[in-house]
Amino acid sequence: xxxxxxxxGYLDRTEQEALLGEVLAAVEEAGWFRPRMPRxxxxxxxxxxxxxxxxxxxxxRGYRYQPHHPETGRPxxxxxxxxxxxxRELAGVPAEPECCLVNLYRPxxxxxxxxxEDEETFAAPILSLSLGDAAVFRIGGRRRRDPTRRLVLESxxxxxxxxxRRLAYHGIDRILAGTSDLLPGGGRLSLTLRRVRPFAxxxx
Numbered sequence: 001x002x003x004x005x006x007x008x009g010y011l012d013r014t015e016q017e018a019l020l021g022e023v024l025a026a027v028e029e030a031g032w033f034r035p036r037m038p039r040x041x042x043x044x045x046x047x048x049x050x051x052x053x054x055x056x057x058x059x060x061r062g063y064r065y066q067p068h069h070p071e072t073g074r075p076x077x078x079x080x081x082x083x084x085x086x087x088r089e090l091a092g093v094p095a096e097p098e099c100c101l102v103n104l105y106r107p108x109x110x111x112x113x114x115x116x117e118d119e120e121t122f123a124a125p126i127l128s129l130s131l132g133d134a135a136v137f138r139i140g141g142r143r144r145r146d147p148t149r150r151l152v153l154e155s156x157x158x159x160x161x162x163x164x165r166r167l168a169y170h171g172i173d174r175i176l177a178g179t180s181d182l183l184p185g186g187g188r189l190s191l192t193l194r195r196v197r198p199f200a201x202x203x204x
Contacts, residue, residue: 003165004139006151007090010158011129016182019082020131023191024184026051026077027102033071038062045109051079051100054196056118063118065099065196086127087193090160093124095199099192105135106187107177113144113169116161116194124195125162131155131191132183134176140169155180155188 011019032047035058050056054065055076068075079100087097103111116126130153137159140148150173153159161168175188183189 003161003163003168005090005158005160005162006153007158007160008154009156010086011156013156013182015082016131016156019080019191020182020189022080022082023051023102023131023189026080030069030074030077031072032104033057033069036060044111045105046111047104047106049102049104050076051083051102052076052098054099056099056101056194065118083129083191083193086129086158090127090158091125091193091195092162093195093199094201095124095195097124097127097193098196099194101190101192101194103190103192104187105133105172105175105190106185107133107175109172109187110174111172113138113140113148113171115142115167115169116192117167119194119196121195121198122166123199123201125160125166127193128159128161129191129193130157130159130188132180132188133186134179135188135190136173136176138171138173139165142167142169144169152176155182 027049035044134154140146
């Protein structure tokens with residue numbers, strides 16, 4: 001699928017365990033929050049946190065990026081260095097990621113079709129790393145009614161959405177519980193790296 005790269009097993013088990021430990025320690029410091037839909041106030045089925053200078057949040061005020069946790073008011077913890085390295089290896093842009101959105105999917109959680117369109121620039125790709133249980137990932141086109149395709153993402157897989165797929169509708173249909181013992185208590189973590197603000201692109 002043009003504009004979609006799925007890199008199977010990009011991180012091996014040892015790398016996954018090391019990164020998971022760093023991420024969980026940072027999230028424990030910051031605290032999980034449960035986002036809510038802007039209009040209805042309905043809670044998401046996933047828990048979220050952010051790492052880096054900016055974090056994505058959703059509540060009755062809408063979708064947005066902000067530099068602090070919506071409940072504690074504290075700055076987000078920094079991203080682990082391995083995530084910044086991952087970005088440099090795969091993103092292909094002369095700019096650092098500004099947000100790592102951490103989603104926790106326990107069995108039964110899902111994320112409906114949506115587009116990542118709250119950023120100020122779409123020149124950088126979206127990178128998402130899966131840790132823990134496998135998940136059924138669905139991706140379509142730039143219109144909600146476009147045909148979709150389903151893929152199973154396993155622990156250590158990386159998805160890169162770029163070009164025509166940068167603004168594609170995508171979501172997580174379900175978690176395949178019990179397919180990994182990586183995450184304490186089961187479930188899946190997705191680590192999604194984004195560039196939020198414009199940057200100077202290379203010319204020539």
